[in-house]
Amino acid sequence: MVAARNRCSAQFMWTGVFAVCLLATCLLSGCEAGAGGDAALTSQTYFELVDWHISGFWVINCPVAWVRIKNFNQVPIKDITFQYNTYDWDGTPLDQGTYTIEGTVPAASVKNFPELYVGMVNLHSEKLSTKLLSVKADSGGGGGGGH
Missing domain, CATH: 2.60.40 (Immunoglobulin-like)
Structure with missing residues (x-):
């Protein structure tokens, strides 16, 4: 039971890390399109x-x-x-x-x-x-x- 809870917690943590990385990538690439324009x-x-x-x-x-x-x-x-x-x-x-x-x-x-x-x-x-x-x-x- 404890092992299953730890595995679920680890999966949730990696899912959260992936979501944060994906969000950061989307935000940074979205700002790039008009960057440097006059x-x-x-x-x-x-x-x-x-x-x-x-x-x-x-x-x-x-x-x-x-x-x-x-x-x-x-x-x-x-x-x-x-x-x-x-x-x-x-x-x-x-x-x-x-x-x-x-x-x-x-x-x-x-x-x-x-x-x-x-x-x-x-x-x-x-x-x-x-x-x-x-x-x-x-x-x-x-x-x-x-x-």
Whole structure:
């Protein structure tokens, strides 16, 4: 009886340790998406979800997004990070994630980024919303990525 209680107590302790580690990982990784972004640059950046569709075979579902970035800043921007949320047909929230666009947008210009595979989502995802989180200045001035 005592051995069973000790085993149960040990299992409970390890479950608690695992839960604390998982929570810490989620909190730290959640803060990372917008870390280092420039709020002034982000406020002068227009983000538009032009179109999207689900790619997959009913098992592996991934939203494929076409986004347009309008950079009203006087410097090129990079590391454009946005949040996406998926919903079922009735509007019930399903998934949330972040995606950082590879490539830069030159100063005072517009750039399209078609075919962005943003992440795995629920099989029942029918609607998608997006929100710009952050951008960074591109000191290299490159214009890679997008079309």
